[in-house]
Amino acid sequence: MCQINHAPRILFVHEHFGAFGGAEANIRITAGELKRRGYKLGLLYARATGKDAEAWRGLFDEVFHLPKSGVTRGVQAFNPSLIYLHNLGDLTQLEELLGCGLPVVRMVHDHSMYCLRTYKYNYFTRRICKKPASLQCIFPCLASVVRNPGGSFPIKWASLRAKQREIALNRQCDQFVVYSDYSRQELIRNGFDPGRIHVHVPIPCEGEKAPLSTFSQANIILFAGQIIRGKGVDVLLQSLSKVRTPFQAIILGEGNHRARCERLAQRLGLADRVTFKGYVSPDQISGFYLQASVFAVSSLWPEPFGMVGPEAMRYGLPVVAFDAGGIGEWLINGENGYLVTWGNTDEYAARIDELLQNKDLGRALGRNGRDRVNRVYDSRHQVNVLEGLFGSLMSVPRNRSEKIPAFSI
Numbered sequence: 001m002c003q004i005n006h007a008p009r010i011l012f013v014h015e016h017f018g019a020f021g022g023a024e025a026n027i028r029i030t031a032g033e034l035k036r037r038g039y040k041l042g043l044l045y046a047r048a049t050g051k052d053a054e055a056w057r058g059l060f061d062e063v064f065h066l067p068k069s070g071v072t073r074g075v076q077a078f079n080p081s082l083i084y085l086h087n088l089g090d091l092t093q094l095e096e097l098l099g100c101g102l103p104v105v106r107m108v109h110d111h112s113m114y115c116l117r118t119y120k121y122n123y124f125t126r127r128i129c130k131k132p133a134s135l136q137c138i139f140p141c142l143a144s145v146v147r148n149p150g151g152s153f154p155i156k157w158a159s160l161r162a163k164q165r166e167i168a169l170n171r172q173c174d175q176f177v178v179y180s181d182y183s184r185q186e187l188i189r190n191g192f193d194p195g196r197i198h199v200h201v202p203i204p205c206e207g208e209k210a211p212l213s214t215f216s217q218a219n220i221i222l223f224a225g226q227i228i229r230g231k232g233v234d235v236l237l238q239s240l241s242k243v244r245t246p247f248q249a250i251i252l253g254e255g256n257h258r259a260r261c262e263r264l265a266q267r268l269g270l271a272d273r274v275t276f277k278g279y280v281s282p283d284q285i286s287g288f289y290l291q292a293s294v295f296a297v298s299s300l301w302p303e304p305f306g307m308v309g310p311e312a313m314r315y316g317l318p319v320v321a322f323d324a325g326g327i328g329e330w331l332i333n334g335e336n337g338y339l340v341t342w343g344n345t346d347e348y349a350a351r352i353d354e355l356l357q358n359k360d361l362g363r364a365l366g367r368n369g370r371d372r373v374n375r376v377y378d379s380r381h382q383v384n385v386l387e388g389l390f391g392s393l394m395s396v397p398r399n400r401s402e403k404i405p406a407f408s409i
Contacts, residue, residue: 180326
């Protein structure tokens, strides 16, 4: 049995060590703010990404590799007061973690916990799914047949029974944190207690001191994120082929859809106007924001939030995005950018044209976006409330079968 230490020691548990995507960005922001407040932080992880490792190691007082044989040894070595669980796909390890007798707060970053395909949209039609995990996942959705990257066969069978067990295990966590009300509703749809689900989106903000984009004459359209099918870079390219105003588009990021998108850019005649830069570290990306005139979010999958949009807004950039998932909770159409009808490339192109042709409009929308991010998502305020949630759990020892009181964020 793991022993509770009442000192402020938080153990983060996550699949990855190092930069990778939105989940890792959230961990870096939250851990950095908690460390500044004097918390002792540990990280129990399964795989290193090889990116930004030095910065990550500086965030945590102790780092433990998650052995396949179990998690108890790592938990006992750090002796935390609370476990902040992020992504953990191994159900045996999850069950062992829940059995440590410590309060567990589960940060739900995406849809993988309750979706067999993990991304809540149909691979073939790209239509967004609005159903809970059930027999409908097998038929008519066929979500039980999934991609098998790196396997000897390109597809594999995903077990609905295993997914239902994963949902049941995760329901045992004491509290849940999500990025948006959209994600909150997905958890409720899958049987989670609404009184234990809280929206938390920390974004580092510098207020009015933050530098603003120059809206350079190059008319730069910027995309940053993983280049995978759900992020819709191919649909962004189709939209860009319809933009009439001269522009330069910069695509930052890596992913298994990159080569296909590069070929598509060639076919659409965009090779001289679209540049794929690959992975850019968080410390280098600000230079791209400061030269851009529009930030493009082209996701077709239902983004739990779409963190890259508000991050771009910190630089006073207007955002153009498809209305998918939680994006409409931070992108207010006509106020801080444009929320485009899902998949409508003509409308997307027209909105980009409008912003490139009217830089004063773009600056006005961008300032509105920065004001909103500073007001709503500043990481110091957000972590204040998360800290209160942690404190309420650490101060009242109890067994996991008890009814957990709601905590309002």
